[in-house]
Amino acid sequence: MxxxxxxxxxxxxxxxxxxxxxxxxxxxxxxxxxxxxxxxxxxxxxDDFVFSGLAKGGNTTNIISAAVTPAFLAQFPGLNGLGISLARLDLAPGGVIPFHTHPAANEVLLVTQGSICAGFVSSSANTVYLKTLKKGDVMIFPQGLLHFQINAGGSIAIASVTFSSPNPGLQITDFALFANDLPTELIAKTTFLDPATIKKLKGVLGGTN
Amino acid sequence: MxxxxxxxxxxxxxxxxxxxxxxxxxxxxxxxxxxxxxxxxxxxxxDDFVFSGLAKGGNTTNIISAAVTPAFLAQFPGLNGLGISLARLDLAPGGVIPFHTHPAANEVLLVTQGSICAGFVSSSANTVYLKTLKKGDVMIFPQGLLHFQINAGGSIAIASVTFSSPNPGLQITDFALFANDLPTELIAKTTFLDPATIKKLKGVLGGTN
Amino acid sequence: MxxxxxxxxxxxxxxxxxxxxxxxxxxxxxxxxxxxxxxxxxxxxxDDFVFSGLAKGGNTTNIISAAVTPAFLAQFPGLNGLGISLARLDLAPGGVIPFHTHPAANEVLLVTQGSICAGFVSSSANTVYLKTLKKGDVMIFPQGLLHFQINAGGSIAIASVTFSSPNPGLQITDFALFANDLPTELIAKTTFLDPATIKKLKGVLGGTN
Amino acid sequence: MxxxxxxxxxxxxxxxxxxxxxxxxxxxxxxxxxxxxxxxxxxxxxDDFVFSGLAKGGNTTNIISAAVTPAFLAQFPGLNGLGISLARLDLAPGGVIPFHTHPAANEVLLVTQGSICAGFVSSSANTVYLKTLKKGDVMIFPQGLLHFQINAGGSIAIASVTFSSPNPGLQITDFALFANDLPTELIAKTTFLDPATIKKLKGVLGGTN
Amino acid sequence: MxxxxxxxxxxxxxxxxxxxxxxxxxxxxxxxxxxxxxxxxxxxxxDDFVFSGLAKGGNTTNIISAAVTPAFLAQFPGLNGLGISLARLDLAPGGVIPFHTHPAANEVLLVTQGSICAGFVSSSANTVYLKTLKKGDVMIFPQGLLHFQINAGGSIAIASVTFSSPNPGLQITDFALFANDLPTELIAKTTFLDPATIKKLKGVLGGTN
Amino acid sequence: MxxxxxxxxxxxxxxxxxxxxxxxxxxxxxxxxxxxxxxxxxxxxxDDFVFSGLAKGGNTTNIISAAVTPAFLAQFPGLNGLGISLARLDLAPGGVIPFHTHPAANEVLLVTQGSICAGFVSSSANTVYLKTLKKGDVMIFPQGLLHFQINAGGSIAIASVTFSSPNPGLQITDFALFANDLPTELIAKTTFLDPATIKKLKGVLGGTN
Structure with missing residues (x-):
């Protein structure tokens, strides 16, 4: 009883x-x-709380010699509402993640292999915060600010990245400007780049107009 | 390739x-x-991000000689989840927006034409914050506090209003008290107004009981 | 008109x-x-905003001589989105609410009858905050911290409890550890308790393995 | 070791x-x-987490035969940052808490003695939500909406009130309108009340101008 | 008494x-x-709640023929903690606000004079959302996304802009990339631009290295 | 110019x-x-945004053969206000992180070396969510719920842990119950453990009374 x-x-x-x-x-x-x-x-x-997709890096045989493997809300629905998400970053020798922002999240990057040169630019005074990170180093990239990562060594570099949102977004500046149908003249007016440069990058990145 | x-x-x-x-x-x-x-x-x-409904003011030929034209979530669904909304305020000469609150939002008002006398009352000490605003002036009305706006000039006054919520709500004190079926005796008990005054205002504002 | x-x-x-x-x-x-x-x-x-389920206390003829009657989101859907919920606590003489946490809410307890000995333990230095509360006393239990309540008098004690979430959750440590199929050896490894103690508590609380 | x-x-x-x-x-x-x-x-x-100020009710020998005893941030600093606060409501026979709002919090009221007639008015359609509450009944008053409480019985009524903010604010409409130096003509324009009524209420509530 | x-x-x-x-x-x-x-x-x-700095537009005799006049937290401390801020945008004929982001806020723009061609790019598929706005039109720019504004008419265009944060930040891509001491080779690697283009823009925008 | x-x-x-x-x-x-x-x-x-303290694991020659190395707000002030923090987990063979909660944060764990058996218990039905994780696997531990980690292999296991708060807190159940001066009789009443077991654990964990 x-x-x-x-x-x-x-x-x-x-x-x-x-x-x-x-x-x-x-x-x-x-x-x-x-x-x-x-x-x-x-x-x-x-299994709703476990994700195995970060065990292997993405394919880095591409123009930037780099791959981002996300564990965002779309891949890992257990993160729904939890205010956090992850990604794996693989940078082959010479690899680079071009200037980009995450519109809705702070980022924290932990180097787990190799070394990475990373930087971000503040909005207030365009100050550059630049550092070469070794294995075990952690670096913060505040929300919405332009930043980049470059392999700083001769071998592959890997990082584990965390965001303060389950859906941080990722806007690579080059793709936003040149990989769509935004008219060349509009881009010229709003970036100070000359039309020839714009058309060349549109060609590379699949943009039209 | x-x-x-x-x-x-x-x-x-x-x-x-x-x-x-x-x-x-x-x-x-x-x-x-x-x-x-x-x-x-x-x-x-x-077009989900564009709204044209504030181009014209509302009809001010009414008892308060004023009109509020909202661009809230219900009119402008692109605002969903964005923590912001707008409205247009038109005050004909003599026009007034009676004492009211927005239950769920701070308000910022920008006078774009004419001049407006506006005020709010703090909850702590019933302090009155009162100002006559000229074209180009901005005034803050903190969340939930009673406030009002009156045309302070001889010609039409227009203001552009923004709220810190896509759905700020609007509770005009007179309507909340007198434009429904709340029994007169209950109103009398809870406002110190006498029944005759209450019944008169109920008559004007469409209330019953 | x-x-x-x-x-x-x-x-x-x-x-x-x-x-x-x-x-x-x-x-x-x-x-x-x-x-x-x-x-x-x-x-x-x-009626969506009114709840009458706290008028009577729960049945305290059980092993802990206590009952918790919740007015959480599941019982009182009007609380949806409001950041608040309630419960009623009945402690018969000798009654106790064992160590537990609310994973997602701060708690405020108001003694409405009798007296209650209550305490919580901080996470930082395992400091104990302990007090015997009389009728009319209020005590705070910060979010997620282990706490308990014990009837401190000879007659029934009643408290009105409020939480800073419509769905605060309730995890009683004993039930979390011993009232499920978590293998005894895993519990032993993660609690420092010996298997005999664990098996005895599993028997009492309905756990298996 | x-x-x-x-x-x-x-x-x-x-x-x-x-x-x-x-x-x-x-x-x-x-x-x-x-x-x-x-x-x-x-x-x-x-003792930073314990408050004893709600044990006794406030003095109800005043014009409204009622008293509100707060356990807000200013009285109970342990609530800082916790998203919750409390108050005790004492209504002598005939007692009333006049129409008021809490600018920054939802309210939940639990009747602990006697019976209370309470109501609030929605902002959307000025709908009245009205109920006579018995001991043990709970009622929600959503953030920023006008509401009131009246003793509905012949003996003292007491309620325990909780808010979803440590600093909910309290704006009693009558005090906001009539207990300060807001000019009578401005009040008349913004409330539809006639100057005589306004001046009378200013006299009662300590207002000037 | x-x-x-x-x-x-x-x-x-x-x-x-x-x-x-x-x-x-x-x-x-x-x-x-x-x-x-x-x-x-x-x-x-x-006066802590009133700001008059938006009455006049900024000086547009500069390279972009445009001026942004902010009423952010630094200019208007009354906005502290309110989740909202404003700015005035003046675009002389030919004026342009180059591609930029607000790292911490959604933006809503209301055209008050002239006409403006505005656009933003989504992060997900680099989709362009482009519109020519007339006087009275409102457009949303979601948080952190690249966007721009161009005078679309032959006369001055003015807009009233609101943000969902008292301190929205403003990062103009060109200034972030070219108006500081970020080494040309790093910019080249992270933008696909050639060093000559970079050095030219550094020269224009005051950057070094 | x-x-x-x-x-x-x-x-x-x-x-x-x-x-x-x-x-x-x-x-x-x-x-x-x-x-x-x-x-x-x-x-x-x-350097305010860079932290190198996770490069080396803590000393695991202790009773639990495990070490937690935090990069919380106190160690890494750059995280202030960012809604995120990290830690490194080292589990020697046989190592275990005993049952614990984080009062104020969700946790995401990424195994970077070895294998780890981890589990948490839901508050609602005391359901156990249990998994043996390999290198590269990620597991979520929702806010405030009891969970543990055990080295599941014969060699050292390492994990990189992230939290949805700069200051997640850490309450190890055994330490909260037995490593302070909480009287044995109170623990007995609130845990169903017998006094002998309690006194033994107090001895091990440094508790008194």
């Missing part, structure tokens, strides 16, 4: 707070400003 | 963060405490 | 901000990180 | 997170938008 | 919530992640 | 938003609920 009473006591609490703990995203459901609707708690298993 | 590799690289990023940038509200979908569900990003066009 | 104009003016405002005021949860709809979808405002009545 | 090692281990953790747990307000220090600066954790005792 | 009692009642409330209403920033005091420390409420006057 | 004008233009923007970008914490200054006061931006260098 002692046993039963406590068990009922446990049941009482169970039903009162059934989804306070987490809200695994249902990517097929509607999205809201706070994230996706929650997968029914009864269907949630430990 | 150079071109293709980069293009694929761009695609990689595209699908990883497909809705980090915005969440245009689907007003027909369900609402949540954080706002409406998002319109599918593929259906979003620039 | 005077009357009509104002009435139309009121209608104008009505439709602009139709759900700024509240978002009563529709417990049958989907949940999101910010809460449940809103019940249509037109279907909302005063 | 076994003992010592663990003890050192504990020390390690202690110093790493020394103030994550709470931030008791130093009311003599500067205030910020997020609250007061924190009292040094080493000076914090359990 | 009636008068006195109520007056005391008012005093009671006054002291309980003395700074819930606002927190005007003391720009000489320390700053925190939530904003500046508050100016003592007793020293606050209506 | 062209050069000078633009340069002045840059200066204009510089001074308008001088601290929007970041708020490096001044650990000697006062703390607030939102974090420490900001170091003057002019004194900030890139």
């Amino acid at each position: 002692f046993h039963t009473t406590l068990f009922l006591f446990a049941l009482l609490f169970s039903c009162t707070s059934h989804a306070a703990d987490f809200c695994v995203g249902d990517l097929k459901g509607p999205e809201t400003p706070s994230g996706y609707t929650c997968k029914p708690p009864a269907n949630v298993t430990v | 150079f071109h293709t590799t980069l293009f694929l690289f761009a695609l990689l990023f595209s699908c990883t963060s497909h809705a980090a940038d915005f969440c245009v509200g689907d007003l027909k979908g369900p609402e949540t405490p954080s706002g409406y569900t998002c319109k599918p990003p593929a259906n979003v066009t620039v | 005077f009357h009509t104009t104002l009435f139309l003016f009121a209608l104008l405002f009505s439709c602009t901000s139709h759900a700024a005021d509240f978002c009563v949860g529709d417990l049958k709809g989907p949940e999101t990180p910010s809460g449940y979808t809103c019940k249509p405002p037109a279907n909302v009545t005063v | 076994f003992h010592t090692t663990l003890f050192l281990f504990a020390l390690l953790f202690s110093c790493t997170s020394h103030a994550a747990d709470f931030c008791v307000g130093d009311l003599k220090g500067p205030e910020t938008p997020s609250g007061y600066t924190c009292k040094p954790p080493a000076n914090v005792t359990v | 009636f008068h006195t009692t109520l007056f005391l009642f008012a005093l009671l409330f006054s002291c309980t919530s003395h700074a819930a209403d606002f927190c005007v920033g003391d720009l000489k005091g320390p700053e925190t992640p939530s904003g500046y420390t508050c100016k003592p409420p007793a020293n606050v006057t209506v | 062209f050069h000078t004008t633009l340069f002045l233009f840059a200066l204009l923007f510089s001074c308008t938003s001088h601290a929007a970008d970041f708020c490096v914490g001044d650990l000697k200054g006062p703390e607030t609920p939102s974090g420490y006061t900001c170091k003057p931006p002019a004194n900030v260098t890139v």
Whole structure:
């Protein structure tokens, strides 16, 4: 009887707070400003909280000799509503992640292999914050500020990156400017670049107009 | 080949963060405490981010000689989740926006034509903060505090108003008290006004009981 | 005509901000990180904002001689999105709420009858904050910290408890450790308790393995 | 040695997170938008988390036969940064808390003695939500909306009130309008009340002009 | 006596919530992640809530034929903690605000004179959202995304801009890249621009290295 | 002249938003609920954003054969206000991080070497979420829930851990219960453990009473 009473006591609490703990995203459901609707708690298993996609780096045989492998909300729905996400950065020798911003998140980068030269520019005085990071070093890139990473050594460099949002976004300046149909004359007016340079970069990056 | 590799690289990023940038509200979908569900990003066009309803002022031939034209979430679903909204205020000569509050937002008012006498009352010591504003002046009305605006000149006054919420709410004290079926005796008890005054205002404002 | 104009003016405002005021949860709809979808405002009545379930205490004839009666989001959907919830605590003589945490909320407890010995432990230095509370005393239990309540008198003690979240969660340490199928050897390794003690508590609390 | 090692281990953790747990307000220090600066954790005792000021009701021999006894940030600095506060409401027979708002908080009221007629008005359609509450009933008053409480019985009524902010504010409409130096003609213009009524209420409530 | 009692009642409330209403920033005091420390409420006057600096546009006789006049936290300390700020945009004929981002705020732009061609680029698929806005049109620029504004007519264009933060930041891409001491070779590696182009822009914008 | 004008233009923007970008914490200054006061931006260098303390693991020759090396706000003041922090976890063979919670943060763990058996318990139904993680696997531990990590292999295991708060806190259940002066009888009443077991653990963990 002692046993039963406590068990009922446990049941009482169970039903009162059934989804306070987490809200695994249902990517097929509607999205809201706070994230996706929650997968029914009864269907949630430990695998909703585990992600194995960062074990291997992406393919770095491309023009920037680099790859970003995300564990954002779209890949890892367990992050829904949790204010955090991750990515893996692989930089082959000579590899570079061009100037970019994350519109909605602070970034923290931890070098796990090799060395990386990284920098960001403040908005207030265009001050450059530049550092060559060794294995084990951590660097902060505040939200929305332009920053880059370059392999600073002769061998592959790898970093583990974390963001203060499940969906940090990623806007690479070159792609935003040159990989779409924004008219060359508009780009010229708004960047001080000359049309020839713009057209050349559009050609490289797949832009038109 | 150079071109293709980069293009694929761009695609990689595209699908990883497909809705980090915005969440245009689907007003027909369900609402949540954080706002409406998002319109599918593929259906979003620039017109979801543009609103033309503030170009003309509302009709001011009414008892208060004033009109408020909102660009709130319900009119401008692109504001969903963005923490901001707007309105246009037109005050004909003699026009007045009676004492009111916005339950869920701070307000910033910019006079764009004419002059406006505006004020708010603090909750702490009932202190009055009162100012006659000229064209180009900006005034803050902190969240939830009673405030008003009156045309301070002989010609029409116009203001552009912004709120720190996509859905600021608007509670005009007179309407809240006298434009519904709240029993006269209850109003009398809770406002110190006498029943005759209450009944007169109920008559004017459409209230019953 | 005077009357009509104002009435139309009121209608104008009505439709602009139709759900700024509240978002009563529709417990049958989907949940999101910010809460449940809103019940249509037109279907909302005063009863959505009133809850009578705290009038009577729960049954305290159990092993802990105590009962917690919640008014959380699941019981009181009007709290959806409001950042607050309540519970009633009944402690028969000798009653105790064992060590527990609320993963997502600060707690404030007001003794309304009898006296209660309560305490919490800080995470930083394992400091104990301990107090015997009389009727009318209020005590804060900061978010996520282990705490307990014990009836400190010879008669029933009652408290009114409030949380800074509509869904504060409740994790009783004993139940989390011993009322499920977590293998005894894992518990032994992670708690320093010996297997015999663990198995005994599993027996009492309904755990297996 | 076994003992010592663990003890050192504990020390390690202690110093790493020394103030994550709470931030008791130093009311003599500067205030910020997020609250007061924190009292040094080493000076914090359990008494910073305990408040006894709600044990007795305020004096109700006044014009409204009512008293509000607050446990807000200013009285109870342990609430600093916690998103919650309390108050005690005493309503003698005939007592009333006139129409008022809390500019920055949702309110939840629990009747602990007697019965109370309470109501609020929505901003959207001026809808009245009205209920007579018995002992044990809870009612929600959403943020910023006009509401009131009246003793609905023949004996004293008491309520325990909680807010979703440590500093909810309290703006009683009558005091905001009539208990200061706001000129009568401005009040007339912004409330539709006639000057005689205004002057009478100013006389009662201590207003001038 | 009636008068006195109520007056005391008012005093009671006054002291309980003395700074819930606002927190005007003391720009000489320390700053925190939530904003500046508050100016003592007793020293606050209506002028802390009023700003006249947007009445006149800035000087547009510069290389971009444009001027931005901010009413951010630094210019208008009354905005401290309020989640909102403003700016005035003046574009002479041919004027342009080059590609830029606001790292920490959504933007809403209202054209008050002339016409403006504006656009932003999404981070997800580098989609361009482009529109020519007439007087009275409003356009949203979501947080952190690259955007620009160009005078689309033959006469001066003016816009009133609002941000969802008292301190939105402003990072003009050209200035971030070329107006500091970031080495040319690093810029070349991280932008795909050739060194000659970079050096030319550094020359124009005051950069070195 | 062209050069000078633009340069002045840059200066204009510089001074308008001088601290929007970041708020490096001044650990000697006062703390607030939102974090420490900001170091003057002019004194900030890139080293405020770089931390090298995670390069080496802590000493694991202790009773749990494990070490946690934090990069929390106290060690890495650049994290102030950024909503993120890190730690390094070293588990020698047989190593274990006992059951614990982080009162104020979600956790994401990435195994960088070896293999780790990790688990957490939900508050709602005491459900156990248990997984053996290989190198490259990521696991989520939602805020405030009890969880543990055990070395699951025969060699050292290392993990990189991130939290959704600059100051996540860490409450190890055993230390909270047995490493202080909480009286044995109170522990017995609130944990169902017998006094002999409690006294033994107090002896091991340095507790008294």
